[in-house]
Amino acid sequence: MSEGRIDFKSLVKRVDADKTGDFISYDPEKCDGCGLCAVICPFKLWSVKEGKARLAPRYQELCLECASCWEICEREAIDFSYPRGGTGVVIEYG
Amino acid sequence: MEKWDVVIVGAGPGGSYAAKTAAEAGLRTVFFERGRKPGEKNSSGCGLGQRWWRDFPEVMEAVTRMPSYRKVEMVVINMVDEDLRLRFRCGTNGSDLCAGRFPNRKGMEGASVYRMDLDPYLAELAVKAGAELRTSTLVTDVIMENGQVKGVRTERGEPVYAEVVIAADGAMSTMARRSGMRNRWGGGCTNVLQLDYACDEEMMDDVIGDAEWCWFGGAVGYQVNFRSSFHISVGGGWLDRDLKGYRRHDDLKSLIDVPAFQAMCRAVKARPREFQAHLLPWLKRPVKSYTGGMMLVGDAAGFPCPLEAEGVWHACYSGKIAAETAAWAISRGDVSENALSEYEKRWKASFLGKEHEFGEEFVDIWEGAIMNREKALEQLQLMLEFTMLQPFSIVFDWADAHMDCFNHHLRHFLELAPQFSDFGRTYLAPLARGVWPSNVKRILLMLKPRIPVLRNLSDRNYFRVMARLFRQLAPFLDPTAEQDAPLPRGSLEKRGGERR
Structure with a gap:
């Protein structure tokens, strides 16, 4: 039951993950490459390359919709809305 | 339109x-x-x-x-140390006073x-x-x-x-x-990782009962128990703190790695089934x-x-x-x-x-003493020593003559006490203004017969003398203070002289 054997990504259910639209936008001009977004994202969807944050291209299929990256970004370089109504993460229990 | x-x-x-x-x-x-x-x-x-x-x-x-639905009649607190070993387990106390506060004795039922x-x-x-x-x-x-x-x-x-x-x-x-x-x-917000487990319903009744569980110390998390399942919620710390050294998932991983947690999982036949993350304003x-x-x-x-x-x-x-x-x-x-x-x-x-009304003081305790791992482990150590001083621990510590065992623990506790008073000064003293003036007076009246020079005074004069001797008490003993309500914010600082 150790964490190594829990595949967290397989424990997230989604509906129409290909129809969410873009819901995270990012302004490289404002980014200072601090990397806090990469630290806080539970699924490591952000990384820092050449001093700028970079978002995984297939983030719509992986994002948990927690918005921690938006909250943590002191430069306000990250804007977060939500996937289109009726799409994205589905929580069956809660 | x-x-x-x-x-x-x-x-x-x-x-x-x-x-x-x-x-x-x-x-x-x-x-x-x-x-x-x-x-x-x-x-x-x-x-x-x-x-x-x-x-x-x-x-x-x-x-x-x-x-x-699962009824909640108590909260079980599991304290684990740095090495994730379970050190002691205690529960909330559903006294008649709490239960009787609401109709149908629901005052202790969540x-x-x-x-x-x-x-x-x-x-x-x-x-x-x-x-x-x-x-x-x-x-x-x-x-x-x-x-x-x-x-x-x-x-x-x-x-x-x-x-x-x-x-x-x-x-x-x-x-x-x-x-x-x-x-x-911009601060005052945390992100929470939540992992849900499906379990065996009968074993949940036998092992968990009508209770929530919490894990504190070397691993911190809430365990909310449902009819045939539970989930653990782990706060990743405030998002305004320095996160440079923070390794994602570590807080959740620590809890999952606690042997006592794993034993509980085996007992209730827990199988992970859902994972989510969300922001939680904690202001x-x-x-x-x-x-x-x-x-x-x-x-x-x-x-x-x-x-x-x-x-x-x-x-x-x-x-x-x-x-x-x-x-x-x-x-x-x-x-x-x-x-x-x-x-x-x-x-x-x-x-x-x-x-x-006490948000600032409450959040300070979490930030400074519970979510802060180093501080939490310090508090755990003090609590362990403190529990060693209660009668059951003395009876069942048979490593040495019982009085000697007691004195070893007392000495160790006294050595650690300055840390505890730091904790008290920093985190508990600010909560003092929440104690109702009527209760402060009750405590003082209990002491009165034991103070020779004061015990013959009228209660009114006794309170006046105490307010002069101990400036911090003055706001509580002010005759105009509301008796069954916390003092307003700032009243201790203004009237009580030095604090901290």
């Missing part, structure tokens, strides 16, 4: 309870949900405290019939229930009351005219106008942001909760409890007050910012306001 009395954004507990209240007040009400059904995008859950029996008894009755059970039920109450629910619809913007919120716009660009908008759209609140009320929380004080034409409720306003972080009661409670305020404002024909300041007046004067 579509126009309603009240538009509510979000069909979580806050939005649905606001919709129910507004519809019952005769207001034409619509509420929007981005999920395909309410509860599908939920962000927490869901231990409901005893206060639900006082404020929402009909909801609690329904909760006890929901599939995931509930755990999944949001996927609770949210659809609350939304249904609102629909039955006459509110219209629109699902699978994301609200993306507010409509502003002259600084006043006039309605909202959905993802399809449709404008929906309203006399009053109630934003129940969660921690990230698009409505609060688009209206310019605030942007990021020293709530933010501004209204603007012209709009009020914020629940997480959107930062209302979750500053001490134990429940937010669902706060959402329903603020949703109710917001809808009542909307009805009042609409009936007067004034929904301006000035008129809606009534909302803040009302919630501040309510149980919700009382809860936040």
